[in-house]
Each structure stands twice: as structure tokens, then as C-alpha cells.
Amino acid sequence: MHDSGTGGSPSLGNFAFFPYASCPGDDLNRCVYPKKTRKIPYQADSVKSTPGYFALTLSSGVAADMTTAQHTSLFRFRFPAIGNNTQSPLLLLDLTDLADSRQDNATISVDAKTGRMTGSARFLPSFGSGNWVAFFCADFKGADIRDNGIFVNSRASSDVKDLRISRSINNYPLPGGGFIRFTSNPIEGVLARIAVSLISSEQACNSAESEIPDFDFASTQKAAEDSWREKLKPISISTTGVSKSLITNFYSGIYRTMVNPQNYTGENPKWSSTEPYFDSFYCLWDSFRSQLPFLTILDPNGITQMIRSLIDTYKHEGWLPDCRMSLCKGFTQGGSNADVILTDGFIKGLTGGVDWDKGYEAVVKDAEVEPYDWSNEGRGGLDNWKSLGYIPTQDFDHKGFGTMTRSVSRTLEYAYNDFCIAQMAKGLGGKENDVEKYVGRSSNWRNLYFKDQKSFLLTGGADTGFTGFFQGKFMNGTWFTQDPLWCSNIDPNPNRVCSLQNTGQETFESSLWEYGFYVPGDQAGLISLYGGPSAFVKRLDYLHDFNITYIGNEPSFLTVFQYHYAGRPALSALRSHFYIPRFFAPTHDGLPGNDDSGAMGSFVAMSMMGLFPNPGQNVYLITPPFFESVSIKSPLTGKTAIIRNVNYDPTYQTIYIQSATLNGEPYTKNWIDHSFFTEGKELVLTLGRNESSWGTKVEDLPPSLSEYVGFNGTVNGTVVAKFRRWEAGRARIGSALGHHNEE
Known part of the structure; x- marks a missing residue:
């Protein structure tokens, strides 16, 4: 019952425990029950986190660590000794959730003899419609039970074992739940096992008893860790010369891709x-x-x-x-x-x-x-x-x-959705009419291109020098007027709305500048529309150099690698190394935005692995991995794909592909398909310090709906000149980059 880094309203965190070493004066009603008033800090240096395990110590001295199985969690609470160590530790089980979304008719029943707590509550989803019910089953071990019962509002009673509680009328759920108090404070701690079900408390109890039958913390933790090791095992890297920080960054990114969705x-x-x-x-x-x-x-x-x-x-x-x-x-x-x-x-x-x-x-x-x-x-x-x-x-x-907004971003996304449907229709066969129809609709993005739209900086008003952007259009064919830089990373108005509010703009969570690159199925057509590969690269450079894009949001991901389509794969490698590790690092502020269920983690993992997808297509864009070699064993076929760097440089000055071989044969395409993984091929990349002609010819570019035009097969510009422009752009961005510059 955990979502990872979704942003907005917090989600889940249902049926939390809260520990007290004892109630003041050994008086049950002198413990603090409502969570707004009982909250206390934790010791910052006490936090420990590994796959399948988490621990911290509260400022009260109570130490908690926890591990998990599929439906069941196991907590261990260690309480500090007070006086002659005769205190009675107490645990609360709260009927609410992290977001305080609990609705009416939550229930709890406490078994006087065994201490088992069962019940349920109705909650709201964090980013959706409707409501849902969760059930729980909690058991305890490690010390004899002194008493137990329920709490409601700010009082508790051991005489009452059942509670049904409403939400209240004041937009906040009434405090309520169960408590259990123990006769002693064992050195090894008190164990609390809780399982959750979406079916019934009986099913939750069955899960708890089958998954963690004997409250064995060490074996449960080991099983969880072994499960994670098995999941992460297919990918291995050479760590020669690589900082521990980058290695942790890479595997943490992989780990986070596997938290959601949940089975x-x-x-x-x-x-x-x-x-x-x-x-x-x-x-x-x-x-x-x-x-x-x-x-x-x-x-x-x-x-x-x-x-x-x-x-x-x-x-x-x-x-x-x-x-x-x-x-x-x-x-x-x-x-x-x-x-x-x-x-x-x-x-x-x-x-x-x-x-x-x-x-x-x-x-x-x-x-x-x-x-x-x-x-x-x-x-x-x-x-x-x-x-x-x-x-x-x-x-x-x-x-x-x-919500009647986002007309531009919806048009662009619908166009690509139809492009994907056409690919599926073609693969299934016998659907030629569907292929033609959806290929045709996939070009609808062209209908919102306003060739005369200019763009001026919102601070100072300087002309960006670029003309022609996607723009909203009314039903009668006249143009709407949304500034191309509204809702960009450099929009000075923090109150501008580009989201699901009915006051929102015609793009979702980004600007017209950034959405100007979202034509994943027809990059050749877009490049032609923008005046050819040199003009396209210049515009893409401006997006990144002037900090218009926000790497902490998903529409930015593909723009890092779209240089491939303009015949400049070296610049994709350069951009990838620009963003990692400056904005992604295993530190407290090591993510530029919400992880969004592993979206940020996958960007890090695939960028560092050197193969970035254009989703919905059988295409991975090739850049040098951040390691001397990466091996990926296919769980389907058992075959191992290998990407190997020759002339690998751990200082990352030598990051430009000079030549490549695939299974020993020369390979000039700047992309590869999924058979690389399933058939266990070997891709060897020879690297140098300067941009080369590798992957720059028209025949080496990734597939596109339109034909590539305006290419002469030569490299445009030099890496040295590129760096000078880039450093100038970084100076303009200012201290924001320095905050993230880890290495």
C-alpha cells in the first residue's frame, strides 16, 4: 500500500502504527491520540533504507524498523528504558491514511485476549474519482498484553473493544482506532504484524498467517531482499573507474522502476x-x-x-x-x-x-x-x-x-496514439483500411502549426529568434494566442496554470516550446517543418541551453535524445551527460521532480545504460553507457545482450561514438531494435573525444513516417563550438545548476 513519488496529494499510508514508550503517569488518557497533536520529529541520522527494509528513531527514543512480504508488513518497535524500566509500551493503530482522506463508517474490533485488531475504512483515491475500501488484520508479539481497546478523539478505553466512526463535518476525519499496551519493555522489542486486503479482514488475516507465520523479522527481511536481488539481477555493469555515487544512482533508478504498478x-x-x-x-x-x-x-x-x-x-x-x-x-x-x-x-x-x-x-x-x-x-x-x-x-x-483545456497537447498526443494504433494494425495483418486511416490521423499535428508565431522572452522581451510553433485553434480556424513560453521552466509567473484546472492553458504541464518537439512518430516531418536538420538542432539547443525544458517532468525526456533524428547522436550523448549527475544523484535533493512511479528512475537507468526508447516503436537510441560495459540477460530467452565501450573514459570526456560493431560486424545506425535484448547481441562502441560521422547519414537515422530531406550526410559544427555555446547557456542559467552539480 505504497505509491512512489507521485506528487500532489499524498497517497495510501493506510492504518499506521504510532508507538509510545509509556503514557505519562501510567495514565492511559494522558497519551496523545490525535495525529496532528501527537506528531514528533525523528532523528535525521537514524534513517536507514535498503530494498525491503526501513528504519528510523523518533525523538522520543522509540526505534522502529520494518520489513515486508506481499500483503503483510512486519514492524519491530524498541522502546527506551525509563526509570526502573517498569513502563508499559503502547501502540496505536490509526484508522486514517496519509492524506486524511478517510470517509464515513470506519471500523475496528480488538480481541481482548489475543490483541488481534481487524477492521476497515473507506478512502478517496489521490488522483481520481470514486472511493475504495481497505481491510486490515494486525497481530502483536514480544510481550504480554496489559490491556487493549479503542481510542476516539483524545480519549481511550480498555472497556470498549469495537468502534464505528464517521468522518465528521469539519473536513477532517475524526481521530479513532485501536490501542494495545504491554506489561513489559522487552530488550528485543515488540513485533507488530499487519496485513491489508481489498476483499475482507479474513483475507488479510489469511495473508498475514501464510506470509509471516512466525513473526521472524530476519527471515522476512532476507526474503524481501532476495526478491529484489532476483528482480535486479538481469542487469550487471563493469564498475571499473566508476564512482560509487553513479553506481548507486543507476541501480536506485532501476529499483524505483519496479515499485509501481503493483500486483x-x-x-x-x-x-x-x-x-x-x-x-x-x-x-x-x-x-x-x-x-x-x-x-x-x-x-x-x-x-x-x-x-x-x-x-x-x-x-x-x-x-x-x-x-x-x-x-x-x-x-x-x-x-x-x-x-x-x-x-x-x-x-x-x-x-x-x-x-x-x-x-x-x-x-x-x-x-x-x-x-x-x-x-x-x-x-x-x-x-x-x-x-x-x-x-x-x-x-x-x-x-x-x-476539462475543456489542453487542446494543443491533446491534439499532439491523440496524433501519436493513432500512429501507434496504425503500427498495431499493420502488425496484426488484414487491417489495411485501419492502417491507412490511423496513419492519416497521426498527421493531425500539422493542423496546429502556426508558421507566423514568434516567441519573446517573458523577462526583458528579447526575441528568441524562432518563428513557427504549435498553437491552439478555434473551431472556425482562427488562432488562439498562448505565449510559447507560458508554463515553461523560465516562466516568471508562478501562478500560471497548465494542468487540469478549468483555467488551464492549451498545454499540459509544459509549454508550447517543449510540445513543439512532441511528434514521436514523424521526426523527419517535424525536422522539415522547422527548416531542416541544422535549424532543428538550433531550436533543440535553445530549448536546453536556455533552461526552457524542465528535466524533472516527463515531456523533457525524449528531447534529450532527439538529436539522433537530426543526424547528431553525439549531441544526445552530450545532453545526457549534462543532466546526469547534475540533476539526478543519490542525495536528499537528488531528483529534480516527483519520481512519478519510477518515471525519473527509468530516465536515469536507460540514459546511463546507453539505450533510450521511443515508446510505441521498436527503437532504442544509442549513446555510450556510463560504464565500460553493461550486460542485460533477457528473462524470456536467457540470452545476454552486452554493450561495451572501447576507450572508456571514467572522466566522461571521451563520450562520442567513432564507430560501432554489432556481433562483430560494422554497425552505423544510431539506433537498435528490441531483438538486441532477446537475441543476446553484442554492441561494441569505439569512443573518442570529438564528434564523428558515425550515425549521421540518412540511412543511419531512426525510422520516421515521413522521408528525411535536407541532409547532406556531414556533421554540422564541432563539439568544441558546441561546448562554448553550452557553457554560455549554463552561465545564463546561473546557480540553479550548481545546486545539483554533484561531481
Whole structure:
């Protein structure tokens, strides 16, 4: 019951424990029960965290450490000795959650003899619609029970063993829950085992008894750690010359990709199915870009089950989710990006029981049928999407309802969703008409290109020198006027809204400047629109050099590597090394933004591994790994793919590919497909200190819907000149970079 770095309202953290060494004066009612008043600091240097384990010590001297199984957690509380050590330690079990979203009719029952606590509560999802119910079962071991009971508001009673509590009318859940007090303070501590179920307390108790039957902390921790080692095992690196910080950064990134989505199979009360059920797809707008594609490499069995779960959700709820958490429909941020995830798995050969025909049916429904509530699923504005070829600003949409904003970002995302559907239709065969239709719609991004739109800096008003941006357009064909730099990283107005508010702009969580690069299926067409490869590189440079992009948000990810499409793969390598480790490091402030269910972790892992995906396509863009070699063993085939650097330089001055071989044969393409992993190929990259002609010719560029034009096959500019421009840009950015500059 944990989501990782999702931002916004905190989520989950249900049925928390809180420990007291004793109540003042040994008076039960002198302990503090409401969590707003009982809260105390923790000792900052006491925090310990490893996979499957966490520990800290409170300022009260109570030390807590914890480990976990699939449905069950095991806590160990050690209490400080006070006086003659005759105090009675006390544990609270709180019926609320981290976000204080608990609704009415929470319950708890405490068994007077065994101390077992069972109950349930109804909560709200953190970024979605509806509500959900969780059940728990808690048991205790390590000391004899002195008394137990319930607490409500600021008082407790050992005479009352059952509680049913409302939320109250004051927008905050009433304090309530259970307590247990022990007769002694054992040196080895008190153990608390708690399991959670979405079905019943009985199921939670069964999970607890089967997963951690004997309260053995050491063996439970070892099993958790062994599980993580098994998951991380497929990827190994050469650590020669590499700082410990970078190694930790790399594996921490991999670890974080595997926290969400979560396997809730057997815990879905909404429908009965033999298919897997995964939850905390939170949200696909964040995870489709690199997190889930990374799992296709590292955990193909897991991602296959996730795809089956998405399709099964469609079968029972009528739509593929774009965001889902805690059994509830989450809010749609842009397009129907489950289409990208299904396509990515399909074209990379995942099978494992996936009903691809049903999956195709689901993505076509996204493209053709408008749901009544497209804030939660599918797409809005489909009538105008089909007739006008774009989502209009202030659209007239009477068939379905959602926040009427983001017309530009939705148009761009819908276009790419349709591009992906076309790839899936082509792969399934016998769907030539669908291929033609969705390829045609995938070019709708062109309809929002306003060739006369200029861009001026919002501070000082200087002309950026670039003309032509995507822009909102009304139904009558006239242009909307959103400044290209609104909601960018250099927008001086902190109150500007580019999100789901009804006062939002026509882009989601980013600027027109950044969305100007979001045409993943037709980079050649976009490059031509911007005046050719040199002009495209110049514009991409400006995005990065002037700090317009925000690397802490997902739309920035692909822009780091889009130089590949302009025949400048060396500049992608340079940008990758610019952002890592300056903005990503294993420190307290080592992430530039919310991790978003492992999105940031996957960006770090794939960047450092040297193969970055263009999701929905069988394409990985090649840059030199941050290590002398990286080995990836396919869990599907058992074959090991190897990327090896020749002339590896741990100071990272030598980061430009001069030549490459694939299985011993010369290889000039600046991208590679998924068979590299499944067939266990070897890619050897010879590196140098200067940009070369490797990967720069038209025939070496990644696939694109349009043909590449305007290329002469030569390298434009030099790395030295590039560095000078870059350092000037860094000087303009100022101290913000220095804050993150770890090495």
C-alpha cells in the first residue's frame, strides 16, 4: 500500500502504527491520540533504507524498523528504558491514511485476549474519482498484553473493544482506532504484524498467517531482499573507474522502476477474473515514456501481466485506463496513452497469454468512441478530431465531458496514439483500411502549426529568434494566442496554470516550446517543418541551453535524445551527460521532480545504460553507457545482450561514438531494435573525444513516417563550438545548476 513519488496529494499510508514508550503517569488518557497533536520529529541520522527494509528513531527514543512480504508488513518497535524500566509500551493503530482522506463508517474490533485488531475504512483515491475500501488484520508479539481497546478523539478505553466512526463535518476525519499496551519493555522489542486486503479482514488475516507465520523479522527481511536481488539481477555493469555515487544512482533508478504498478491479483473486489490485476498505474502519461518500456527489457513477464490487466480492465469497465489507483479511475492528463503501452509490448513481441485482438479492439475504441466522462478514460472531442483534424480550443463537445483545456497537447498526443494504433494494425495483418486511416490521423499535428508565431522572452522581451510553433485553434480556424513560453521552466509567473484546472492553458504541464518537439512518430516531418536538420538542432539547443525544458517532468525526456533524428547522436550523448549527475544523484535533493512511479528512475537507468526508447516503436537510441560495459540477460530467452565501450573514459570526456560493431560486424545506425535484448547481441562502441560521422547519414537515422530531406550526410559544427555555446547557456542559467552539480 505504497505509491512512489507521485506528487500532489499524498497517497495510501493506510492504518499506521504510532508507538509510545509509556503514557505519562501510567495514565492511559494522558497519551496523545490525535495525529496532528501527537506528531514528533525523528532523528535525521537514524534513517536507514535498503530494498525491503526501513528504519528510523523518533525523538522520543522509540526505534522502529520494518520489513515486508506481499500483503503483510512486519514492524519491530524498541522502546527506551525509563526509570526502573517498569513502563508499559503502547501502540496505536490509526484508522486514517496519509492524506486524511478517510470517509464515513470506519471500523475496528480488538480481541481482548489475543490483541488481534481487524477492521476497515473507506478512502478517496489521490488522483481520481470514486472511493475504495481497505481491510486490515494486525497481530502483536514480544510481550504480554496489559490491556487493549479503542481510542476516539483524545480519549481511550480498555472497556470498549469495537468502534464505528464517521468522518465528521469539519473536513477532517475524526481521530479513532485501536490501542494495545504491554506489561513489559522487552530488550528485543515488540513485533507488530499487519496485513491489508481489498476483499475482507479474513483475507488479510489469511495473508498475514501464510506470509509471516512466525513473526521472524530476519527471515522476512532476507526474503524481501532476495526478491529484489532476483528482480535486479538481469542487469550487471563493469564498475571499473566508476564512482560509487553513479553506481548507486543507476541501480536506485532501476529499483524505483519496479515499485509501481503493483500486483493486486486476487484482491480485486470489482470483478471476478482469471486474468492478473494490477493497480497504481499512476499515471500512464508519466510511465509510458520510459518506465514501462524499461520493464519490457528488465521484467517482460511483469509487463506482460500488466498489459493483460489493462485489457481485462477494458473488458470489465469498458475502457483502457489512462490512470488508475486504489480500484478507482484516475484522471486523464492527455491522450489515451494505454494505446502506446499496448503497441510497445506488441511490436516488441510480448505474448504470454495476451489477447492482442481484444487489445486492438480496446485501442480502436479509444480512437473512435467518445466516453461520457473523458476526464477519466478515452478521448474527448472526437467529432472535431475526425472532421477538423484537431482538438479545437473551446471545443463544442456535447457527447462527453471533461476539462475543456489542453487542446494543443491533446491534439499532439491523440496524433501519436493513432500512429501507434496504425503500427498495431499493420502488425496484426488484414487491417489495411485501419492502417491507412490511423496513419492519416497521426498527421493531425500539422493542423496546429502556426508558421507566423514568434516567441519573446517573458523577462526583458528579447526575441528568441524562432518563428513557427504549435498553437491552439478555434473551431472556425482562427488562432488562439498562448505565449510559447507560458508554463515553461523560465516562466516568471508562478501562478500560471497548465494542468487540469478549468483555467488551464492549451498545454499540459509544459509549454508550447517543449510540445513543439512532441511528434514521436514523424521526426523527419517535424525536422522539415522547422527548416531542416541544422535549424532543428538550433531550436533543440535553445530549448536546453536556455533552461526552457524542465528535466524533472516527463515531456523533457525524449528531447534529450532527439538529436539522433537530426543526424547528431553525439549531441544526445552530450545532453545526457549534462543532466546526469547534475540533476539526478543519490542525495536528499537528488531528483529534480516527483519520481512519478519510477518515471525519473527509468530516465536515469536507460540514459546511463546507453539505450533510450521511443515508446510505441521498436527503437532504442544509442549513446555510450556510463560504464565500460553493461550486460542485460533477457528473462524470456536467457540470452545476454552486452554493450561495451572501447576507450572508456571514467572522466566522461571521451563520450562520442567513432564507430560501432554489432556481433562483430560494422554497425552505423544510431539506433537498435528490441531483438538486441532477446537475441543476446553484442554492441561494441569505439569512443573518442570529438564528434564523428558515425550515425549521421540518412540511412543511419531512426525510422520516421515521413522521408528525411535536407541532409547532406556531414556533421554540422564541432563539439568544441558546441561546448562554448553550452557553457554560455549554463552561465545564463546561473546557480540553479550548481545546486545539483554533484561531481
